[in-house]
Every structure is written in structure tokens, then in C-alpha cells.
Amino acid sequence: MRWGSACAIALACCMLAAAQTSPGLAAYDRADRMFHEHRFQEAMDAVDEALKLEPNLVPALTLRARLAMAANRYDAARQSLERAIAADPKSWYARFLYGFQFYQQNEMPAAIEALQKAHELKPRDPPSALYLGLAYEAVGRTVDALGLYRRAIELEEAAGTLHVETLLTAGRLYLVLGRFDDAAALAERAAKADPASRDPHFELARVWLKKAAPAKAIAEGEAALRLQHGDTPDRQIHYLLVQAYRAADEDEQAQRHADAFRKLEGRNRPN
Amino acid sequence: MKLIVAGVLLMGLASTAPSQIRFEEIAKKAGLHFQLHNSAAGEFHQIELMPGGVAALDFDNDGCIDLYFTNGASIPSLRKMGPEFYNRLYRNRCDGTFEDVTERAGVGGEGYSMAVAAADFDNDGRVDIFVAGVNRNILYRNLGGGRFADVTAQAGLTGVDPQHGKMWSISAGWFDFDNDGWLDLFVSNYVAWDPKAEPRCGNADTRFYCHPNAYQGVPNQLFRNNHDGTFTDVSRQAGIAAHIGKGMGVAFADYDGDGFEDVFVANDSVRSFLFRNRGNGAFDEVGVESGVALREDGKPIAGMGVDFRDFDNDGRPDLVVSGMVNDGFLLFRNLGKHGLFEDFAQRSGLLLATRPLTGWSLGMFDFDNDGWRDLFCAVSHFPSFEAYLGKPAAQPNRVFRNVTGGRFEDVSLAAGPDFQLPALYHGAAFADFDNDGRVDVVVTTLDGPVKLFRNITAGTNHWLAVRLHGTRSNRQGLGAVVELMLPDGRRLTGHATTSVGYASSSEPLVRFGLGTSRAVDRIVVHWPGGRTQEVRDVPVDKVVDIEERP
Numbered sequence: 001m002r003w004g005s006a007c008a009i010a011l012a013c014c015m016l017a018a019a020q021t022s023p024g025l026a027a028y029d030r031a032d033r034m035f036h037e038h039r040f041q042e043a044m045d046a047v048d049e050a051l052k053l054e055p056n057l058v059p060a061l062t063l064r065a066r067l068a069m070a071a072n073r074y075d076a077a078r079q080s081l082e083r084a085i086a087a088d089p090k091s092w093y094a095r096f097l098y099g100f101q102f103y104q105q106n107e108m109p110a111a112i113e114a115l116q117k118a119h120e121l122k123p124r125d126p127p128s129a130l131y132l133g134l135a136y137e138a139v140g141r142t143v144d145a146l147g148l149y150r151r152a153i154e155l156e157e158a159a160g161t162l163h164v165e166t167l168l169t170a171g172r173l174y175l176v177l178g179r180f181d182d183a184a185a186l187a188e189r190a191a192k193a194d195p196a197s198r199d200p201h202f203e204l205a206r207v208w209l210k211k212a213a214p215a216k217a218i219a220e221g222e223a224a225l226r227l228q229h230g231d232t233p234d235r236q237i238h239y240l241l242v243q244a245y246r247a248a249d250e251d252e253q254a255q256r257h258a259d260a261f262r263k264l265e266g267r268n269r270p271n
Numbered sequence: 272m273k274l275i276v277a278g279v280l281l282m283g284l285a286s287t288a289p290s291q292i293r294f295e296e297i298a299k300k301a302g303l304h305f306q307l308h309n310s311a312a313g314e315f316h317q318i319e320l321m322p323g324g325v326a327a328l329d330f331d332n333d334g335c336i337d338l339y340f341t342n343g344a345s346i347p348s349l350r351k352m353g354p355e356f357y358n359r360l361y362r363n364r365c366d367g368t369f370e371d372v373t374e375r376a377g378v379g380g381e382g383y384s385m386a387v388a389a390a391d392f393d394n395d396g397r398v399d400i401f402v403a404g405v406n407r408n409i410l411y412r413n414l415g416g417g418r419f420a421d422v423t424a425q426a427g428l429t430g431v432d433p434q435h436g437k438m439w440s441i442s443a444g445w446f447d448f449d450n451d452g453w454l455d456l457f458v459s460n461y462v463a464w465d466p467k468a469e470p471r472c473g474n475a476d477t478r479f480y481c482h483p484n485a486y487q488g489v490p491n492q493l494f495r496n497n498h499d500g501t502f503t504d505v506s507r508q509a510g511i512a513a514h515i516g517k518g519m520g521v522a523f524a525d526y527d528g529d530g531f532e533d534v535f536v537a538n539d540s541v542r543s544f545l546f547r548n549r550g551n552g553a554f555d556e557v558g559v560e561s562g563v564a565l566r567e568d569g570k571p572i573a574g575m576g577v578d579f580r581d582f583d584n585d586g587r588p589d590l591v592v593s594g595m596v597n598d599g600f601l602l603f604r605n606l607g608k609h610g611l612f613e614d615f616a617q618r619s620g621l622l623l624a625t626r627p628l629t630g631w632s633l634g635m636f637d638f639d640n641d642g643w644r645d646l647f648c649a650v651s652h653f654p655s656f657e658a659y660l661g662k663p664a665a666q667p668n669r670v671f672r673n674v675t676g677g678r679f680e681d682v683s684l685a686a687g688p689d690f691q692l693p694a695l696y697h698g699a700a701f702a703d704f705d706n707d708g709r710v711d712v713v714v715t716t717l718d719g720p721v722k723l724f725r726n727i728t729a730g731t732n733h734w735l736a737v738r739l740h741g742t743r744s745n746r747q748g749l750g751a752v753v754e755l756m757l758p759d760g761r762r763l764t765g766h767a768t769t770s771v772g773y774a775s776s777s778e779p780l781v782r783f784g785l786g787t788s789r790a791v792d793r794i795v796v797h798w799p800g801g802r803t804q805e806v807r808d809v810p811v812d813k814v815v816d817i818e819e820r821p
Contacts, residue, residue, distance in 0.1 A: 075474055105659070107658060107659045108660060139627070139661065140626060142623070175617070176617060176623055176626075178618070209567075210567075210618075235569065236570065237569070240568075243562045246560070246611050262559065
């Protein structure tokens, strides 16, 4: 459910320009710059200053919400976004963030309601389509989810901003549905879109394992392991490679990956 | 002529058409008034979420399966402050009704109980009861005459670990790991929990139960039977204690066919364990190597109930594990090659069908006796999560029909009006309570009344159940593998175990649906330790008693 890099991508690409001059705008601009420089406390001080000057400045309220979410303060984020929506009910970005924070908090009915509104207000916004799809998938509406994933891919392509994670999100659902060729096609597109990412190779390895082609699964799994960039942890790749090597009767290699898995497990033992 | 051919074809189709699995709920009618109390009072103690173990056992050897229910206690004292918290024993009167014999039997218990495991640990021919709990484990020895004695302390089964103290025990099971003819005890422990140090999750107005990540994991325990009414904690030398998890359901089967039963432990939100029995008193944890530690994508699920049973009739025990909403249940097919399993949940349709479910106890039994083991799962979401899911926590259970070992089909909606009854279902035990040849299910509900789902599936399919009587092996023959050879060449396999699902204990009989087969050519029993015994000319639609040849 948690979705690290896609979240960052979505938030990064969804910045709203506050075009008009207003009393709090200068402070907001400063806050926004600091936010992008990861100077979060200073950004929070500047955004508070902007809101003191102009309590209903929507970009400042949405930025405040993003800062709160970065600090895991979802209650504070929610309050800021409710103020932003009250100030401008047509702000698709405030609606999107409102839905996004519900999604992050696993509150799916509320996430769906807010993301639907964001999607209606800006139907050509890929993240709204993507997150609405994710929320639908979480409540079992797989057909609706797939439709929205496809739409998000189209929109990203049209905008020239195709993201690996959008392709792989759709691919993973295809895998669950047993549509292995569709899943593989999307993973291959993702590998082309970002050759440095390990994630498409991991997903391809999963597909090949499902299709009883362990040699191809091994090739993709090993390729994933060689790449550093991406969200898939080594542990997951090692686990997959254990299964792939065992299916290929290469027990020594399987054991090598099992040992690597256990080593990582010992290091990162969860509570 | 055409009409005759069409008629014959239609008759043929009718005879092979599947029977719709159906249940009616009869707990009240049967005199089962047990009510589970978890003492939830808005403090969100983790233990409140977890109780509900139930056992199906024949404690008085009258051939009718009785019931034992575990129950909660007051919080934070963790004491059974009144009779409403007693664990309860109900005797099956063999007439469709039960009577509460708790006080007479002396099995009301103490502490916050979670789970029960029933088996004859002292080989005296009477089934004993082990209760696992948060602060107290109890071993009741069946004295006969409807009475039990608490022998926990002298047996050495208080569960107090030298390093961890008394851990929160959540499931338990009996099996003979060293094939010495005496049942040993495996106890699955959940997390380190202290009512005085309960973490708070959520905020002031929307508090909820914490994720298991908020608690430290603990090891499981293995107790070897000393043949004299006492047990030795061998968790460390056996290699069990070295593995820290968040244990939930536990199940046993000889998955690699080496003659020694292995152990699977479903863990909550961390990877599951498969302990391969080396046959020398030690176990290797091989979950990763065997492909059953995690979901196919390498992520853990909130594992709950588990059954270790052959669903595809290839003679090898497979694994099914329930999980939480959006996990999807795990179904692992035993490939019979180098101890490897294949994640079969997606291919069988179970992954997609179970992603919306939070599953607790479960069991693979042939509810329509068509020769393929189906899947029943007790279902409910966590009580504090309704707002998050947009669904009530109370849900109806689910039953999935096994379509010739390749696919599981959700047939719940057609399983009768009583089956649509939503509740906070948790524990479940499986047995034929009315001896009609159809497997029934008793299901506990969190802070609510018990439900008894009587199997009323129509149809003319035949069945056979094998009740084992060990002489050199343990008295109930737990761990024995039973093979049935049918006249049409089919071979069906099962093994004797009471450890099924979550926190619960089912009847020890090995049951088979035979479909349209009216005969069984022979039964082969592989007793623990490797001795084989064959029985021919076996009647069907009966419970067959097989005593181990000395």
C-alpha cells in the first residue's frame, strides 16, 4: 500500500503555481524553495508566516499539508487541506492531496471520495487517476482500477512524463489477474523508460517465474540485483532468486541467495 | 434413438454435477450457548483482538465429537473473575444437542485463554486438553468419567521460558516429532506484550489497535514428551527457539516424505517458518528455501490460520494460510521435488478472491464429498478498522469449492441464508458432529456467541473416515498418512492431525470424500516410524476403525 517513490514523483509533479500577487506570496515562495531544498523546518516557519499574512492562501495551505505529511503528521495535513478546500472548493490539487493523505492512512472510502473529485476537476492529471486507481484496487474494484491505470499511463505518455512506477502498478495488477503477457509488456516498457531501475527487472522476473521460465526469471532477477536504483529491496530479489534457481535445479545458487536473504534478515530484523 | 442418447447424456451430467455446499446454523438449537468475552473496553489492548480457539474432541469416547471453547478474562488482571470468562466444555449427547459439563469436568480454566489443542498425550485412550494463553497455559489430563485434572505444573508445561518468561501463547498443536510413540507439544507464541506498557496508536479521537510492528517478536516452544506425564523444553536444542517470529497458526505434516512430521508456523507481518524435521531431534528452518516464507513477491502477509493438507490429490501435503485484507491468502502447492513449493494462489483464483478478506481460522475439508478438499475460512475485519475499509468488521464466512485441484471457486453466496450471517468470526474447528458423513464447522465470534454450521450439502456422494488406534505409535495415530485406493484407479491421501487453522483443534479422523465411488479397494496406513498396514474390502459411508498391528 505504501508507495515511496511514486508518492514523491506525484507530489513533485503536482506543484501548483500561485500566479497572482498576494500579501503572503513572497513568504510562500520562500517556503516552497526551502521545501525543495529539504530544509523542512525553515519551510514550515516560512509557510506559517505566509498563512499569518494570508490565512486562506491555498498554495501555502497545501504546502503546509505536504510538510505535515513529510513529518508523518497526517492529522495536521488533513486540517490544512480542509481549510484549503473550504477556501477554494475547485482546487484540484488540494482535493488530490486530501485524497492522497487518506490513501496513505488506509482510509479508502474517504480517499476514493476525495480523489474522485480531484479527478473530475482535472481529468488530465495523471496522479489523480493513478491514486484513484490504487484506492479502487485496495477495495477490490480491480476493473475500475485497471481502467484508471491505463488512463494514467496515457496521460503521462501524452505529457512526456511516463513513470516507471505507473507502468509497474498496472503490471502488478495484471499479474494478479493472471494476464502475464500484459504484465510483461508493461514491465518491458518500464525497463526502457528507466534502464537504471531494478524494479522493472524484478517484475519481469516474477512474470517469468509464473510462466514457468526459471532461466529468464534468473536473468531478470540477477539484472535487478546488479542495479541499485529503485524501490525493490535486495531481500525481495534474493527471495525470488531462491525460487527461480530451485525451479531451475541450481541448488547451489539458490542456497547462495538464501544465505544472502538470511544475512539481510539478521541485519534488518523487524520488531 | 436421439432422445435416448440425449436422456443418457443428461443423466450422466446430472450424476456428475457438483452439489452446492450448504450449511445451516444450529448453535442455539443444539444447546450451545457459549459466549466469548474479550473484555474490550476502549483501551485497545492487543490481546482483545486475538482470542477464540475451539477444539472438536471426543473426550468421553462415545463416538460423538464434543466441544471445548477457550475464553478471555478481565483486563488488566488477566484473571477469570467470573463464570462468564470460563472456558467451556460441551458434551455431545449424540442426539443433535450438547450439554455444558464444564464445572463437573473441572476445565473452566484460569488466565486469558487463546487457543486449545486436544490429543491423548499419555496414551491412556482418553483425549486430553492443552490450553494456551496470554498469561497461563494449562494441561488438563483426562481422568475418565467426565473429569479432568490440571497437571500443568507437574508436566512442566507452564510455558515459562528462562529468558522470556511466560510468553503470549496463541496456538498449539500435538505431534510426535521423534516418532517415539508419544505426542510432543509445539506452542506458537505471538509477541512480547505487557498490559502496563500497551503502545497507543492512532490519535485521541480515532484510536485503533496497533500494528504488530509495535511489539517485539518472540520464539516458539517445543516440549518433548518424557513418557511419564512430564515434558522437557527442547526448544533450544531442537533449533526452534533460535527463530524469532510473531507466531499465529501452526500445522504439521511430513511434507518431504522422510517419515518425520515437519512444522509450519504462520507469522503475523513477518515471514513464516517451515521447520524441517531432521529426524535426529533437531529442525532446520527452510521457509525461504522451500518458497513458503513469503508471498510470491517477497513480501510478508499478516499470516493467521494455516492448514497443511493435500488439495490437488497428488499425495503431498500443500499449505494454505489466511491473511489480512489486501494480503491475499497464500496457497502453496507441494511440488514433491527437493522440498519445493509453488505459490499457487494466483493460478487457483484464491489470491484475487481473498484480497478483500481478513481471514482467521480455516481448514481444507471435502464439504461436498466429491473427492476434492474445499476451503472454509472464518472471516472478519479488525473491529476498529471499519472507517478505514468502508466495510463493517463483521463479515460472513467464506467457503471455496475445489474444482479438481486446479481452482478454488467462491460458493459462499449459495451456501444458504445462515451462511450469509455476518459476525466477528475467529476460531474454527472441523468435525462431523452429527455423524452423517458431512464435515461441519464450529466457529467462535469475538465477544459474541458461538456458531455451529451444520453441513446440509445435498447429493449422493460417498465418504469414508478413518479413526486410527495406535499401539506402537501414539494412541490416536497422529502423523499417520492414510492412502485410499479406489476402483477407478484414483488414490486419495490424508494424514491424521488435530492442528488445523488458527488457535483451534479439529477431530483426529482422516476423512475422504469419494464422489460417486461406492467402494474402496484398499486402505494403506503409513504409521509414524514407517510401518505400513493394509486393509482391504472396506465399507464406504462409514467411520472405519483401524488398530495398528503390534
